[in-house]
Every structure is written in C-alpha cells, then in structure tokens.
Amino acid sequence: MENTQESPLNVVIVPTPGMGHLIPLIEFANRLVNLHKFSVTFIIPNDGSPMELPKKLLLSQPEPISTIFLPPVSFDDLPEDARNETRIIQSLTRSLHFLRDEFKALVQSSTRVVAFVVDVFGIDAFDIAKEFGLEPYVFLATGFMLLSLIFELPKLDQIYSCEYRDLPEPIKLPGCVPFDGKDIPDPLQHRKDFVYQRTLQQCKDFPLAAGIIVNSFIDFEKGPFEALTEVSRGLPPVYPVGPLTRNGSDNEVEGFSDCLKWLDEQPSESVLYVCFGSGGTLSREQMNELALGLEMSGQRFLWVVKEPVETSANATFFGSKSVNDPVSYLPDGFLERTKEVGLVIPSWAPQVHVLSHGSTGGFLTHCGWNSTLEAIVHGVPLIAWPLYAEQKMNATLLKDDSNVAFKVNVNENGLVGREDIATYAKQLIEGDEGKLLRTRMRELKNAAKMALSPHGSSTNHLAKVAGIWKKKGIN
Template sequence: MEAKGFGKSDGGTDAPHVVLLATPGAGHLIPLAELAKLLVARHGFSVTIISFTVFASKAQDALLSSLAPPIASLVLPAVPFDDLPPDSPIETIMSVVVVRSLPTLRAELSRLQASFNVLALVADLFGTDSFAVARDLGLPPYLFFPSNLLALSLFIHLPELDASIACEYRDLPEPLRLPGCVPIPGPDLLHPIQDRSNEVYRWILHHGRQYRDAEGIIVNSFEAFEPDAAKVLKQSEPGQIPLYLVGPLTQSRAAGAEEDAECLRWLDKQPVGSVLFVSFGSGGALTTAQMAELALGLEMSGQRFLWVVRSPSDGGNSSANYFTTQSKADPFPFLPAGFLERTREVGLLIPSWAPQVAVLSHAATGGFLSHCGWNSTLESVKAGVPIIAWPLFAEQRQNAVMLAEGAKIALRLRAAEDGLVPREEVARVVKELMEGEEGKAARRRVSGLQEEALRGLEEGGAALEALDEVVNKWKSRN
C-alpha cells in the first residue's frame, strides 16, 4: 500500500516526518490537516495522514486530495465489524476498527520508517490503541485532541469518576465540577457516557485511561478561551502529561468557487452585523416539527437570517430525492406554508452547504445559531461572531454550557417539556442576540477572544510557541 501525495518536494529521507492517525469526521480531520500544513510550512516536515477505508467519504477524500506534497494520505484497508450490534454508536465502531487495523498500521509505520525520518505518531482521540504499536516501533505516541479542555478533562478524569459515582451521570443531583472547568449538569455531559451499560461507555473509559500513556497532548484550543482549565492541566506535577495548546486550528478559507456563492453576494447587500447565520454542521438535522418552530421563530424575530437547510431527521424529503422534488414554487416543502414568500425580503435559505468560514467572516454576519461543534465554535470565535447555542449530539451540550456559562459568548435556548424549542423562544433569543444587551455583552467578549486567538497564531504567539515546543521535543530524540 503506497501513500498518495509525496513528490519531489517531500524533502527526502532526512527531512523530519510525522504520522497523523485520523478517525472519521470533519471535526477530527480538518484540524489534523491544518496541523499538518503548519508542520510543513513552519518546520519543514513531511507528513503522512493515515485514515480508514471503512470511514471513507467523498468529503474526506476531497479534503485529503486537496493537500499538497509533502503531505501524503494513506488509507488502511477495511476490517470486518459486522459482528457488532447494528445500533452500535459511531464511537464504538471507530474504536473497534482501530483495534482490528493495528496489524496493518504496524506494517505501514514500519514501511514509513524505512523510507522517512519518522519522529512521532500523533493519534486523535479515538486512536489511543495505536500507542502500543508506536512504542514497539520506537516512536513516541502523542494524542491530538480536536475539542476543548473541558472535554479533555472529562476523558482524563473519567476513570476516577467511574470508580466514585454509582448512578448514571444524567441522574447526578448536582452539576459535575471538573478542576478548572465550568460546572456541567449531568444530562449535558458527553452523550456517549450517558448509558454506563452500553459498550460505548466502556470504550470512552478505555480511551480516557490510555490518554495517560501519551507523551504529550496537542489540543485545538487556546488559553484565553479556557484559562482556569489550562492552568490546571498545565501544572508541573509528577505524572502530569505535557499539554500543547496549538489552537485555534480551523479550515483555511478556500479561494475560487466559494467567492461566487449566491449567499455571499446576498450578504454583500445586507447591513453590517445584521444577519444571523443558521447552520447545524455537516451532521446536524432537526425533526420536521422542530424545523417548523425554528422557521416561524426566525420569522417572528424580524431579524435577517441566512439558513443552511438540511432535510429533516425524521423523513421529509430524503437527501437522495431532495433536489429532484424541489420546485421554484416550493423548494423546501417540509417548511411551513408561505414561509419563503413571507421572509424573502429578510432571509435566504440555501440547501445543505455554505462556505461557512467566508460567511462568518463577512461584515454582514452578526450572529451564529450553531450546534456548538468545536470546529464551528472556533471558526465563530476567529470571526468575532457571538453564538446562539443549539446543541444536538456528541459533546455539543457540554460545549453549549461552557460557551454560555464559562466563556459567556453564547445565549442558550430553553426547550419546552415536550423537548421542542418553541417559536416564541427562538424569536426571543434571536432578537436578544442581535439587538439586546445580552447580545452586546456576548459580542464584546467574543471580540476579545478573537483578538487573543489571532494573536496566538502570529509569530511569537502562544499557539505557534506551543507547536515549536512539541516539535523541538520530537527533534531532540532524533
């Protein structure tokens, strides 16, 4: 199996080389790819990004193929996992696939070592079983954590929480207080740990234990965003794992086709700071009933909005036939009747995708209704745009708490007893973010974080110095 992407510019066998192991999802792969670009541009590395055939997708293939030499990609062959229950969570499947791919990973790492000056293996949060293989081959194993310090703290402390807490975390009588972190109510904790009888819980616990086997943890966050957690996790104590805060690593703004996107031309015509961008990420979808409440709430708010609309999670028009069934009269048939016509002067709806970095960076964008995925959160902070938190799954609920109660750059919505966020609540929070005092305060705070984030990525900034520190540690072993 040959890596794709190396050419004459790979720097030869003497150039420092690092291997990055990526489990699936844009939230994992995008920041790893940005880390690879920094290692190439700043330190003259060549890089191999290893992923898994089982999780291949058009989006992943497009991202990997867009990376220029000396960044190569290598895809491990498929392994069976049809013995797992059909309803197995993705975190379980990822973990099992990594374990069953270890023999092939060992062979590929050995081959790369024969051709390149490999200095380290960096695995992302569900790839910790690769650490033993790396050590056997004389490579220091590092963890790349693509989320925040709150989530990292939860992983690290989970073994002791497992031993000391008897009930389900969702039934905790008081919020969980991790050192340096905002208190998190039990039901808002990481979704895969909410059922301790499920195999996925044991996998998360397993990874949390193995984080302590890493020689260092590279985190996609920055100290000003989570100052108290950073202080705790960076303490120089026996057994403390070295921490390198290299964030925010976010997707580079693409040149070319996206500049002609209809939504950007529409934004050009809107007043500065007047538009709420609504998007739930690449994997986020709402029920038909909730989409109706969101639509009517946006209408009731009277605010301008740009909404990336995905098909409902409970049916509606499936993604397979969505574009063939839409018409000029009713391009979004699952939305309330007349909504498009009534809001056409203030709103724009676009199907499935928007150039998010460009939209958030546009002067007309004044707020972001978001699922609170960490990639999207960092993109919003870098653009200085405050957030309305609407979390859906994974770690998004605890992210929402951290953004609203910790960093205070987000406003939260309150769901009704039936679980739906009603239109009146949508309208209230949207209007407050865009016009109210809470919105102004959140905007001031996110502007300050934006300055800190951008400063950290400048020469002499904290993020680049952290990257330099870990690279120098790798090189010192050479």
C-alpha cells in the same frame, strides 16, 4: 543515503472517521510543514462511509503532506442502530493490522519518521508507535474542558453508581465551570454500553501519551489549562496550539456566489447565520419550530437546511444522507413570507466565508468545536444549540465561562420553542445583551489572533512539540 539525510523529518498522523477530526488535523499538519519544515503522512482508516470529501481534502494538500488510505473494514456484524462512536472506535481497532503494516513499511523506508500522532479515539494504536521506538502523542480536536473530563472520568466512574444524567448536583472538574451531569456526552450516559466501557478504558490509557496537543488557546480556557498543567497531578504535558481553523479557499465558493452576493446586500452585522455543522440534524417538528421562530423574530437570516431525521441528532456525521430536497420540509409559505429577510440554502454553505462577512452578526450553532473556533476567529457571537458529542459541555463553556453565547432551553416536549428562538435571534442581533456578547467575542478574537502570532502562546507551544520531535531526528 545522502538523500535520506536531507529529507525532512516525518510526522505520522492517524485520524479516525469524521470531518470534525480531520479538518483541524490537516491545519495542524500545514503548520508543521510551514513553520517547522516537517513532512506529514496521514494514514486513514476506512470505515466504509463515503470518502469523497476526505479524499478530496487530503489529496489537495501541498506535497510535503501525503496520505495512505487503508483498506475498508467490515461492520456487517454490528446492529443497524449501532452508535456512531462504536463505528469510530471499531474503524481503528479493526484496522490495526493494516496500520501496523503500513507504518512498518514507512519506518523501514527512507522516510525519517520521528512522531506518531492519533486523535481522541486512537489510543488503541499506541502500541504500534512503541513497537517501533516512538512515543505516541494525542491530538485533541476539541478543548481543555473535554480533556479534563477524560482524565476525571475514571474517578467519576468510581464515585457515582447512577447514570450521570441523574446526578442531583452539577459536576465540577478542576479549573472548569460547573455543568450538569446530563451535559456529559451522550455515549457516556449509558454505563453498561460498549462505547462507555471502551471509552472508560481509553481514558485510563490517556496518561500513557507522551504529550497531548489541544486545538484551543490559553486565553479561551485558562482555568482548565492551568489545572491540567499542575505538576502535582502527574499528567502528560499539554500543548495548546489553536485555534486551528480553515481559511476558506476560493474553491469552496464555487456555486455559492448567490449566497455571498445576498450577504453583500445586507446591512452590517444584521444577519443570523443558522447551521448545525456537517453532522447535525433536527426532527421535522423541531425544524418547523425553528422556521417559525426565525420568521417571528423579524431578523435577517441565512439558514443551511438539511433533511429532517427523527431518530438521531448526528445522522449526517459520516456523510450527507439527504435523499429529498430539504427545503421541501419547510412550513407552507415560509419561503414566500420571509423572502425579503431570509435566504435558505440546502445542505451546505461556505461557512468561513459567511462568518467572515461583514453582514453576519450572529451564529446559531450546534457548538461543534470547529464551528466554535471559526466563530471566535471571526468575532461572531453565538446562540448555542448543542446536539451531540461534547457539544452540551461546549455550550456551557461558551455561555457561563466565556460569556459569548446565549444557550437555548429545551421545553418539556424536548423542543426549542419558536417563541424562544425568536427571542434569542432578536436579542443577539438587536438587543443590549447581544452587544455585550459581541464585545466579549471581539476580545476573544483578538486573543486568538495573538495566540497564533509569531511569538504567541500557541505558536510557542507548537515550537516546543516540534523541538522534541526534531531531537528525535538527531539521535
């Protein structure tokens, strides 16, 4: 029992599938360990998708961070075309009995569990925390704009009867820049669908959280933060603790020395980095337009290419599905014609190392929140090309509110055309507008650094949460 008293207080974290959820949670766990001396236990649902990368990442963490992997659940009853969000939600729902058993064993052991944290899809696990006398917290891997939508969705559902994409006027959430109804995440665009109904119910349950920890910072999203913290709204307390991003380990660079060497040889801020994240994919026609647009621009580029997919913009969300060499899908002669200015890398690149390199002058991105924050931390302006999830809302935030991005236009054929791509690239790297975006992004970079400094706003909010949990350990 004496050892129990000396052991660190423990925070249990339950992520749902997807590297976009897991990466910031691991960074959050490390800050809890390093700044506040907690231990952390991850309990990982298993949806049957490839686990090699999550396992490698989790098992490489320092000793105060441990992991319990739950048994896989079956999705044999789901149709082949079931949405990714259906699998994410069901991966947790169908694992609840496993989760409860593991959590019970943890609580009944010498582990001093004081906090229970789920991600945005984990609301169904609230009852497990309450059963064992803990208040559930939510970690939101995205920003305050999405959190505003979560709290307002039940209201929107009552006000409007049509699909949100058909709304004639922009949606104005408290404190947020207006955005078009079509920018609401795709799963919420089908109101009779299972995902919409489950998400709506989870949004109604969000106020039951004891607190919501957000991977953002006040100077980036001041308007929505202030609106969410108005006492009169009666919402749970929110704690901005971001930007929580990867540092970029030396292990990530293994096998990519040629990529970084190529960057070393390019002029300062001259390279456009093109990457659609771990989950984003393009159709073959769109991939062709992008290639020809980069060529037309005459700008230096580093492009992470994936095998095209015709049916989905997030086909690699649960892991890479490339069977063939993605480079083989590029237009004939493209590599030869652009070899003096461009470098094409199949499937993956050490993104943090690329964004932090002095030669990188812009980032064409899908606007996933992790990529967005990494760009801010390294001061790299953006071409916003959203594909799925809340990325269209993120793109609007980056263009219309933060003024750090161009946002692509999709033509009547559903494509971003090569001429537009060439214009965006040239403007961002060489143009006066690009210089303005770069200046604003550097200001955001400095604000992010301040937020994470020893007395910064995000560090202070993390300390508030940690203080609440430490009191649980005393009581």
